[in-house]
Amino acid sequence: MPIQRLLVANRGEIAIRVLRTTTELGIGTAAIHSSDDASSDHIQHAETVAPLDGVGPAAYLDIA
DSSP: OOOOOEEOOOOOHHHHHHHHHHHHHEEEEEEOGGGGTOOGGGGGGSSSSEEESSSSHHHOOOOO
């Protein structure tokens, strides 16, 4: 089964490169972000964006 959509749960240059490459390969992209990362570059490269509750690394690490 080929990958249809990729969730990027990270930010920074590596996340941007992953998002660009998957888009070029025709794979759908989604990104999440904490409230303080709402203007980060990685979310500009994703097709779908979802905010997380909280700020900083804790927002990404909160499983609930």
